[in-house]
Amino acid sequence: MKAKAQKPRNLAVVHGKRVAVLGAGSWGTTFAKILADGGSDVVVWARRPELAREIQEAKRNSDYLPGVNLPVSLRATARLDLALAGAEQVFVSVPSQSLRENLVAVQPHLGENAIVVSLMKGVERASGLRMSEVIAQVLPIAPDDIAVISGPNLALEIAKQQPTAAVVSSTSLETAQAVAMLATNGYFRSFVNTDVIGTEFGGVLKNLIAVAIGIVDGVGYGENTKASIITRGLVEMTDFAVAYGAQPETLSGLAGLGDLIATCQSPLSRNNTAGRLLGQGYSFGDVVKQMQQTTEGFASVGPILELARAKGVEMPIVEQVRQVLDGTLDPKDIAPHLTTDSDEPQGERTLDDGQAHGGAALWGSLKRAFHQLRNGGRGSLGD
Numbered sequence: 395m396k397a398k399a400q401k402p403r404n405l406a407v408v409h410g411k412r413v414a415v416l417g418a419g420s421w422g423t424t425f426a427k428i429l430a431d432g433g434s435d436v437v438v439w440a441r442r443p444e445l446a447r448e449i450q451e452a453k454r455n456s457d458y459l460p461g462v463n464l465p466v467s468l469r470a471t472a473r474l475d476l477a478l479a480g481a482e483q484v485f486v487s488v489p490s491q492s493l494r495e496n497l498v499a500v501q502p503h504l505g506e507n508a509i510v511v512s513l514m515k516g517v518e519r520a521s522g523l524r525m526s527e528v529i530a531q532v533l534p535i536a537p538d539d540i541a542v543i544s545g546p547n548l549a550l551e552i553a554k555q556q557p558t559a560a561v562v563s564s565t566s567l568e569t570a571q572a573v574a575m576l577a578t579n580g581y582f583r584s585f586v587n588t589d590v591i592g593t594e595f596g597g598v599l600k601n602l603i604a605v606a607i608g609i610v611d612g613v614g615y616g617e618n619t620k621a622s623i624i625t626r627g628l629v630e631m632t633d634f635a636v637a638y639g640a641q642p643e644t645l646s647g648l649a650g651l652g653d654l655i656a657t658c659q660s661p662l663s664r665n666n667t668a669g670r671l672l673g674q675g676y677s678f679g680d681v682v683k684q685m686q687q688t689t690e691g692f693a694s695v696g697p698i699l700e701l702a703r704a705k706g707v708e709m710p711i712v713e714q715v716r717q718v719l720d721g722t723l724d725p726k727d728i729a730p731h732l733t734t735d736s737d738e739p740q741g742e743r744t745l746d747d748g749q750a751h752g753g754a755a756l757w758g759s760l761k762r763a764f765h766q767l768r769n770g771g772r773g774s775l776g777d
């Protein structure tokens with residue numbers, strides 16, 4: 395029988411909403427493209443005028459996305475006031491440690507009803523706060539007007555329009571849906587939830603596990619070691635996030651497991667790459683000098699371990715990453731210490747043994763996915 399021709403699936407709707415993207419690095423620029431390809435009227439803010447000019451005039455960002463043609467409709471400026479004028483949604487993609495100072499500059503130009511969306515995957519070193527918490531502290535906006543986006547989103551792949559998905563999260567489902575409507579096009583699908591804590595911590599924590607994977611890769615260990623670290627890493631991520639109020643199923647979704655897989659597998663990941671250099675014997679200082687782009691995991695290790703201690707959560711893998719960064723653990727010793735310091739044999743705690751509360755949720759997600767498949771993939775944003 396002849397296969398039925400598939401209709402091209404293009405979710406892009408031309409709605410022309412005016413939005414701003416702050417930060418013109420690899421993710422800010424890629425996200426601006428996602429939004430423009432979804433039909434929004436996008437202005438990117440780049441702090442360097444020459445980069446703003448290149449994006450505006452040549453529709454290129456050769457520093458961060460070599461070889462990628464940006465949408466003709468995309469505009470760019472080095473003036474924050476112009477980028478923010480009339481913007482209904484403001485997407486922020488600067489390094490996490492610079493968010494606070496940037497928000498102070500944003501505040502006088504922010505529209506009254508604007509939604510602010512964090513695209514970042516770090517915590518503030520000095521305070522241990524998540525990016526949405528820093529936004530809530532600095533800007534005079536209601537928590538319901540803040541959203542975060544996270545998922546398996548390696549910028550360069552998406553800039554080449556390779557299909558992927560992400561989660562948009564806000565304490566207000568309506569806000570998450572409003573953002574997801576704009577952040578959806580023919581190659582990028584946004585799902586929604588209201589678990590801001592889980593969505594945000596998923597993105598932060600997978601970076602730390604990706605550094606660990608890079609380290610063992612650099613040492614020369616193989617797939618067993620990496621699979622052990624990824625699996626144990628997901629348990630650490632879930633324990634930590636749940637202790638801070640996350641829903642465990644968020645960690646088994648796109649913003650947790652999905653992003654963990656993408657980041658741990660890909661040489662495009664900066665955290666993974668930085669870890670690999672450490673595993674090859676470079677010192678932390680040398681690696682920092684070599685990395686030309688933001689490596690969020692490095693700044694998050696300290697605050698995450700402090701937060702873990704405050705809730706009595708064990709994070710042996712993240713602890714060992716810190717020791718390698720400090721130079722107190724030989725990278726080749728990172729693998730054998732996958733559980734605890736105890737000499738006693740430990741029972742394996744997995745996500746379905748009820749202790750991390752993730753099993754039922756994972757089973758629920760699988761059932762929902764199966765149901766969706768049986769129904770021809772029908773479903774709405776957020777199902």
Ligand SMILES: NC(=O)C1=CN([C@@H]2O[C@H](COP(=O)(O)OP(=O)(O)OC[C@H]3O[C@@H](n4cnc5c(N)ncnc54)[C@H](OP(=O)(O)O)[C@@H]3O)[C@@H](O)[C@H]2O)C=CC1
Pocket residue numbers: 417418419420421422440441442458487488489490492496513514515516547548549550686687688690
């Ligand atoms: N790249 C990716 O695949 C993804 C990244 N993310 C997250 O996005 C966030 C941004 O990362 P990404 O775009 O990759 O980083 P990049 O290193 O690619 O770009 C950083 C951007 O921030 C700018 N910048 C640096 N310091 C400051 C500062 N003090 N004030 C204002 N702007 C500054 C840089 O400007 P300049 O060029 O002038 O230095 C550049 O535009 C991170 O939290 C990351 O975890 C999330 C998903 C995917």
Ligand SMILES: O=C(CO)COP(=O)(O)O
Pocket residue numbers: 515545546547548549601604653656657662663664665666688689690
């Ligand atoms: O968050 C990312 C992919 O989802 C990008 O990871 P890196 O910051 O390690 O490059």
